Amino acid sequence: MRNSQRHLTRRQFLLTAGASATALLGACAHPQPGPLPTAQPHTVYLPGVRRDTVLTPIASQTAVPTPQLASSPEPTPRPRRTFPVFDRPTKLGIAVQRFRIRQIMDRIIADGHPRVVKIWDDLGAAAEIKQRSPNTIVIGHIHQDYDFQHAVASGATDMAAYAADFVARHLNQYQANVGVDYWEGHNEPVFEVDWKMEFYGQFEAERVRQMAAHGLKCAVGNFAAGNPPFEQWQAFLPALQAVKQYGGALALHEYSAPTLNYGYDYALGEGTLTCRYRMVYRHYVPLELHVPIVITEAGIDGLVSSERVGAGWQDYTDYWNKIHLDPDVFWAYMDQLQWYDEELQKDDFVIGATIFVAGGDGHFVSYEITGDMGELLAQYFMAHPSG
Numbered sequence: 001m002r003n004s005q006r007h008l009t010r011r012q013f014l015l016t017a018g019a020s021a022t023a024l025l026g027a028c029a030h031p032q033p034g035p036l037p038t039a040q041p042h043t044v045y046l047p048g049v050r051r052d053t054v055l056t057p058i059a060s061q062t063a064v065p066t067p068q069l070a071s072s073p074e075p076t077p078r079p080r081r082t083f084p085v086f087d088r089p090t091k092l093g094i095a096v097q098r099f100r101i102r103q104i105m106d107r108i109i110a111d112g113h114p115r116v117v118k119i120w121d122d123l124g125a126a127a128e129i130k131q132r133s134p135n136t137i138v139i140g141h142i143h144q145d146y147d148f149q150h151a152v153a154s155g156a157t158d159m160a161a162y163a164a165d166f167v168a169r170h171l172n173q174y175q176a177n178v179g180v181d182y183w184e185g186h187n188e189p190v191f192e193v194d195w196k197m198e199f200y201g202q203f204e205a206e207r208v209r210q211m212a213a214h215g216l217k218c219a220v221g222n223f224a225a226g227n228p229p230f231e232q233w234q235a236f237l238p239a240l241q242a243v244k245q246y247g248g249a250l251a252l253h254e255y256s257a258p259t260l261n262y263g264y265d266y267a268l269g270e271g272t273l274t275c276r277y278r279m280v281y282r283h284y285v286p287l288e289l290h291v292p293i294v295i296t297e298a299g300i301d302g303l304v305s306s307e308r309v310g311a312g313w314q315d316y317t318d319y320w321n322k323i324h325l326d327p328d329v330f331w332a333y334m335d336q337l338q339w340y341d342e343e344l345q346k347d348d349f350v351i352g353a354t355i356f357v358a359g360g361d362g363h364f365v366s367y368e369i370t371g372d373m374g375e376l377l378a379q380y381f382m383a384h385p386s387g
Contacts, residue, residue: 059351083338083383089385091115091344092337093136094369094377095354097361099125100369104358105302108374112381114351118296119180126179135386137298137351139219139251139296140180141187142170148186152199156166161197163206167214172217182217182249184296188224197228197235204239212246219294225304226273233284240289240373249292249351252277255301258309258319260336275343277350297354298340299367300333312367330376338380 093116099105103123109117110132118139119125126138143174146166156162165172166185175185185207191197204220211218220239228236240250255271256262264271270278278294309319317329325332337355344350357367358374369377 060111077358078178083380088345089115089386090341091350091352091386092341093117093219093352093354094358095356096120097364098122098359100359103370103374105132108358108378108381112378113386114381115386116294116354118354123173123177123180125257126177130179137294138180139182139184139294139354140177141184142173144169146186148189148200148203149196152196157199158164160206163203163210167207167210171214171265174211175214182219182294183211184222184251187222188253190224190227191220191232194232194235197232201238202235204236205242207241208239208246208248216311218243218248219296220248222251222296223253225253225255226276230280230284237285237289240285240291243291245288245299248295248351251294251296253297254295254353255297255299255304257300257302257305258307258316260340261301262305262307266272274340278347290349292349292351294351297356298353299356301367310366314363314368322355330373332381333373334376
């Protein structure tokens, strides 16, 4: 569950891995934010419109609007541009903490049909998602009070027994929510020593096997942005072998700041934060274990960056204006998300990525993507239907 504990998790990550992340970013060949689409005229092909019909672009507004926060979710009428065109359907979706804003289900999901949606604990929404957007892939996460780090540090070594207990605690919820396609386990584990990763790889492999016995699939890993360290992937391969055998996916988080492409090397087509999965699959995971990947959290997050201005995307709008991104702050973020989407299109093994967060609590107000941003996302999804 996404609550105040998530901030603690991120800060713990910074304490244990921040130094190495900073060094990696400093060594990147392109440390400054790279080129992103700007407010240039575009054409767009909308559903129901012939592909040879070119729509007239609408001029962008020049004033910098104030982002609509979760407390005021209704979008306001405002001038807007049209979307760039690419041939493949979108791979973007949304991460939802609570379905407390009707726009999330009624507009973004029911009208937009996003590629993937992640939900925390509000699991009853999974059935409605499947009813209103049947092809949307649903990732489920149940908040749990297990502390894996403490368990292994205290001497737990039987990962089959640990996984059995873990699965049994939540089995009724798993079986009652058939709309969920993949189930996550622990959230954003970061291991300061390699031997803990060895146990985690064993645990995830056992969780996959035991969930498969109940007809369920797992999203394994669920690693924090910039993690795990590359040298630890070897210890996690047993989990990928289990996914290969029983089905499922590898779950990763990819955040960056001050722009979404910060730390991305355009010459190599990979990055230390976003598109990090390419570095992992190219250099650290054997080809035969290239299982499907789902980015279960993505977006702007200053907690993972050495160039921190704030926390969520709403804290970066003044910075984006200073570096001459689109003066419309919603389009400035949308342009970055579209860049990321187009990168994901290039890798067939990537299922999709969910943008954090819709319906977040007060701790995540600067990450909130409902309101005007939600309307823009809904229009983007409709312009690039995922099926």
